Amino acid sequence: MTTPDTQKQGQAPLVAHDSIDGEIAILNLGPTHPATHGVFQNVLKVDGERILEAEPTIGYIHRAFEKLAERRPYNQITPITDRLNYCSSPINNMGWHMTVEKLAGIELPKRVEYMRVIIMELSRIADHLICNSVIGVDTGALTGFTYMFQERELIYEMFEEVCGARLTTNIGRVGGFERDFSDAFKQKLDTFLKGFPARFEEFDGMLARNRIFMDRVIKAGPISAERALNYGFTGPNLRAAGVDYDVRVMNPYSSYEDFEFDIPIGQDGDTFDRFVVRQQEIRESLKIIRQALDNMPAGKHFTDVPDFYLPPKDEVYRSMEALIYHFKIVMGETPIPAGEVYHAVEGGNGELGFYLISDGGRTPYRLHFRRPCFIYYQAYPEMIKGSMLSDAVLTMSSMNVIAGELDA
Amino acid sequence: MSNQEILAQTALEVLGDKALSSHSPYGLLTVEVPAEGIVETVRSLVEHPVLRMGFLTDLCAVHYPDDPGREIAVVYHLHSLPNNFRLRLKAFLPIANPAIDTMTPLFSAANWMERETYDFYGVQFTGHPDLRRILNVDHMDYFPLRKEYALEDETRDDKDDRFFGR
Numbered sequence: 001m002t003t004p005d006t007q008k009q010g011q012a013p014l015v016a017h018d019s020i021d022g023e024i025a026i027l028n029l030g031p032t033h034p035a036t037h038g039v040f041q042n043v044l045k046v047d048g049e050r051i052l053e054a055e056p057t058i059g060y061i062h063r064a065f066e067k068l069a070e071r072r073p074y075n076q077i078t079p080i081t082d083r084l085n086y087c088s089s090p091i092n093n094m095g096w097h098m099t100v101e102k103l104a105g106i107e108l109p110k111r112v113e114y115m116r117v118i119i120m121e122l123s124r125i126a127d128h129l130i131c132n133s134v135i136g137v138d139t140g141a142l143t144g145f146t147y148m149f150q151e152r153e154l155i156y157e158m159f160e161e162v163c164g165a166r167l168t169t170n171i172g173r174v175g176g177f178e179r180d181f182s183d184a185f186k187q188k189l190d191t192f193l194k195g196f197p198a199r200f201e202e203f204d205g206m207l208a209r210n211r212i213f214m215d216r217v218i219k220a221g222p223i224s225a226e227r228a229l230n231y232g233f234t235g236p237n238l239r240a241a242g243v244d245y246d247v248r249v250m251n252p253y254s255s256y257e258d259f260e261f262d263i264p265i266g267q268d269g270d271t272f273d274r275f276v277v278r279q280q281e282i283r284e285s286l287k288i289i290r291q292a293l294d295n296m297p298a299g300k301h302f303t304d305v306p307d308f309y310l311p312p313k314d315e316v317y318r319s320m321e322a323l324i325y326h327f328k329i330v331m332g333e334t335p336i337p338a339g340e341v342y343h344a345v346e347g348g349n350g351e352l353g354f355y356l357i358s359d360g361g362r363t364p365y366r367l368h369f370r371r372p373c374f375i376y377y378q379a380y381p382e383m384i385k386g387s388m389l390s391d392a393v394l395t396m397s398s399m400n401v402i403a404g405e406l407d408a
Numbered sequence: 409m410s411n412q413e414i415l416a417q418t419a420l421e422v423l424g425d426k427a428l429s430s431h432s433p434y435g436l437l438t439v440e441v442p443a444e445g446i447v448e449t450v451r452s453l454v455e456h457p458v459l460r461m462g463f464l465t466d467l468c469a470v471h472y473p474d475d476p477g478r479e480i481a482v483v484y485h486l487h488s489l490p491n492n493f494r495l496r497l498k499a500f501l502p503i504a505n506p507a508i509d510t511m512t513p514l515f516s517a518a519n520w521m522e523r524e525t526y527d528f529y530g531v532q533f534t535g536h537p538d539l540r541r542i543l544n545v546d547h548m549d550y551f552p553l554r555k556e557y558a559l560e561d562e563t564r565d566d567k568d569d570r571f572f573g574r
Contacts, residue, residue, distance in 0.1 A: 059543035066528070067552060071559045102434060229489070232464055232517030243489070250492050341434045342466075342485060342496070353466055355485070368468040370485075378520040407543060 024052065027389070031060050035393040037134060038403030042380075042392075049389045054381040058374075062407040069367040073332025074100050075174060075308070077367070082168035084371060085405040088127035088348035089169045090119045090159065095345035098253055099354040100174045103341045104308070111299040112176045113255040114292045118189075119162065119171060120254070120345075121285040121292075126155045127348030128236070128278040128285075131400040135275050136207055138397045139216045144203045151199060154192050161185040175309035176302025189293070197286060204279055214272060221383045221395025222270035231379040234372050235350025237399055240277045241269030247346040258295070259288045271391075271398040307334050332362045349373050349400055373405040415459065415493040422456050423449065436496055443482070443499040443508045450497070450514060453486065461486040461495060467511065467521035469529040471503075473555045479503035480529055484511070501531065510536040528553035 030041040039060040045053040065080050072080070081092035094116050101108065129152050133145040156166040161184050163171040172178070207213045223233070228241040238245055244263045248256040264280035266273025302309050310329055311322035328334065338360040344353040353370030376399065384392040416437045420427055426449050428440040441449050453461040466485040473479055478500035486495045501508060510533040511518035522533045523542040530551035533539055541548060550557065 059541075059545075062543040064552065067557075067559055227516070229463055230516045232515065232521075245489055250489075339433050340438070342436055342494070344465075351465065353485070355466060355468065355483070357470060366470045368466065370466040374520065374524075375517050379516070 022047070029392070031057075035138065035396070037397060038401060038406070040401070040403055040406060042396075044389070044392070046389060051384050051387055051389060051392055054384055054392070056377065056380055058377070058406050060407065061403050065369065065408045066367055069364055071363055073362050074334060074336065074364070075329065076332065077364070078173075079168065079170050081369075082170055083404050084369060084408060085127070085348055085352070085373070085402045086167060087130050087400075087402055088123040089167065090123040090171045091127075091345060091347045092352060093169060093171050094120055094254070095343065095347070095352050095354060097172055097174050098345065099341060099343040099356050100308070100336075102343050103339055103356060103358060104174075104305075104336055106175060106303065106305050106308070108176065108254075108303050109299045110255060110297040112301060112303065114296050115177060115181060115301060116172065116254050117256065117259070117292045118289050119159070121288045122155050122158060122189075124348055125282050125285050126152045127400075128282050131348075131397070132207075132275055132278050133203070134397045135217070135271065135394065136213070138394050139213055141207065141213065144206050147199065148203055151192075151196055154188065154196070158185055158188050158192065161188060173302070173309055175305040176300070178310075180301040189289075193286070193290065193293075197283075200282065208276060208279060217271040217275060217394060217398070219268070220271040220391040221387065221398065222268050223379060223383050224269060227379070227382070228269055228376075231382075232375040233350065233379070234376070235346065235348070236277045236281060237269075237274055237376055238350065239263065240266035240273035242267050247344050247351050251344060253343070253345060259291050261288050271394050274398040334362070336360060336362075344370070347372060349402065349405065350376070369408055371405045371408055373401050374408070377401050377406060411491070412493060415488070415491055416495075418456075418458060419453065419461075419493075419495055422452055422459065436494055438496040438498065440498045440500070443501055445509075446497075446499055447509045447511065447513060450484065450486070450511065453495070454514060458491075459488055459493070460490050461488045461493075463487040463489050464511065464515040464517050464521075465494070467518055467525060469525045469531055469553075471529060471554045473503075475500075477502050480506045480531060482508055482525065482531060505532075506530060507532040507534055509534050512536060527551070530554070 025046050027044040027046050028041065029044055030036040031039050041057040043055040044051055068080060069077050078093050078096055081096045082089040084092050129148045133148040136144040159169050160166050161182055163169050223241055225241040225243050228238050229243060242265050244265050246263045249263060261284045264277050266277050306325045311325055315322040316326045336358050338358055340357040342353060342355045344351045350372030351370065352372060355368040356364055357366040359365040384395050419437060420430060423439060426441050430437065430439040453459050465487045468483055470481040470483060471479060472481065480501040480503055482499045484497040499508060508531060510522060520542060522536055523540060525531050526533060526539055527541040527544050528551055
């Protein structure tokens with residue numbers, strides 16, 4: 001049995017006690033493993049606890065969304081987008097609505113855009129809370145996870161108040177929202193904004209400056225800014241590496257230019273930086289929600305696009321015109337121009353892009369999802385090469401790889 | 409002339425006669441380029457001192473079965489982060505031999521994107537380090553996103569396309 005020449009690969013040399021007689025083992029991490037938080041597999045080549053090579057295999061929950069989308073009318077594609085990054089479905093839904101609106105040239109009232117911003121930032125908080133509390137779990141700190149899941153529950157209750165669903169929300173429509181924010185929603189949001197920051201800071205205090213946690217996550221799974229850009233990183237993972245690219249600022253959509261907020265960046269691109277960047281983004285999201293609430297313009301919660309926006313149900317029963325529009329929308333007979341459009345939103349994990357080609361037919365000719373997870377997860381073997389197995393688990397959870405988005 | 413227009417003009421100048429045609433649907437400059445030497449074409453944009461299109465946002469393919477000789481379009485979305493300028497490049501390939509050079513020497517991100525494109529459209533990326541299927545099973549013997557594969561089972565007669573999609 002020969003010892004692998006890891007020095008040739010530019011890695012730290014193996015120390016004698018790492019290796020049991022230089023024996024190389026193959027370890028399957030996943031497809032169903034508690035530490036992978038989703039269905040995907042990593043075949044690890046390990047020497048003792050040190051990782052020599054990793055080979056990710058994905059596609060376990062591939063559902064052919066792009067093929068499905070070529071047969072579905074535009075409003076029936078929204079539920080597909082739910083199932084991409086299911087930790088922040090509303091952002092996917094809104095991104096899709098905005099793509100169709102861009103293609104059809106629909107202008108929205110400011111009120112709708114502000115309402116969308118509130119929903120999107122709430123889901124960003126939910127998304128980051130899951131990721132960061134799971135980093136805690138993977139370091140052995142389960143407490144924060146249980147507390148933060150209660151907060152996430154409050155956010156889901158708000159989604160339920162707006163659209164009736166919690167996880168796969170299918171929230172809003174092309175042209176606006178089904179209904180205005182209810183008093184119950186406003187009440188819940190108010191309670192959340194009063195209570196959440198204190199409990200969140202408690203969670204932050206428990207981990208962010210905790211010596212044990214810091215020792216555990218600093219320098220775990222780092223990536224340089226240059227490599228991160230080359231690997232197509234976006235979102236918190238790219239910002240943790242020190243690049244201040246955020247779609248909300250660079251290509252503002254849905255009136256994000258109206259809000260004052262900062263883009264937190266890290267330095268080393270390691271697990272600690274990713275954790276801290278997400279923590280700070282939660283605070284920035286709260287700032288955006290408060291501003292949107294304070295400056296909420298008056299007006300309607302939808303715009304006048306009868307071709308896309310379902311008429312109120314009672315009118316469908318009484319008015320011929322409403323019945324016709326209702327029938328046409330439900331049957332997918334919406335007039336849509338031919339053209340191609342790329343629209344990107346800042347999803348929970350980074351730039352979520354929709355590349356849509358329409359030939360004027362009732363369904364898209366081609367729809368491609370730019371899924372941030374899929375693109376940055378390929379850097380994983382490089383990030384964990386030469387590190388310990390337990391760091392590999394941490395790196396994966398801090399990258400926030402969501403199987404639904406990975407496989408589409 | 410706005411900054412974006414100047415950059416668009418610069419990009420067209422850099423591409424020179426490589427730009428076979430160009431238009432800007434929804435404000436995104438889209439240029440058709442020849443499939444031969446695609447890496448050098450993109451490299452000239454990446455290494456240009458002003459443009460610096462150093463970020464590969466997206467890579468995918470589209471199938472146009474009614475366009476003989478250029479059925480498969482490979483679409484690159486490039487982004488210049490310093491200038492916040494986006495550019496879409498398209499290269500058309502014949503379906504009989506859909507081969508194009510790999511973008512992996514320039515962008516590590518292209519690795520899986522090209523595997524995905526191969527998986528769904530059968531585009532052969534010449535020089536790709538590991539061109540295998542990525543989302544579908546390895547023993548699949550067709551490229552499912554091509555238009556000849558209908559989503560529904562064609563033997564079914566209880567679903568009418570006039571009512572249930574394309």
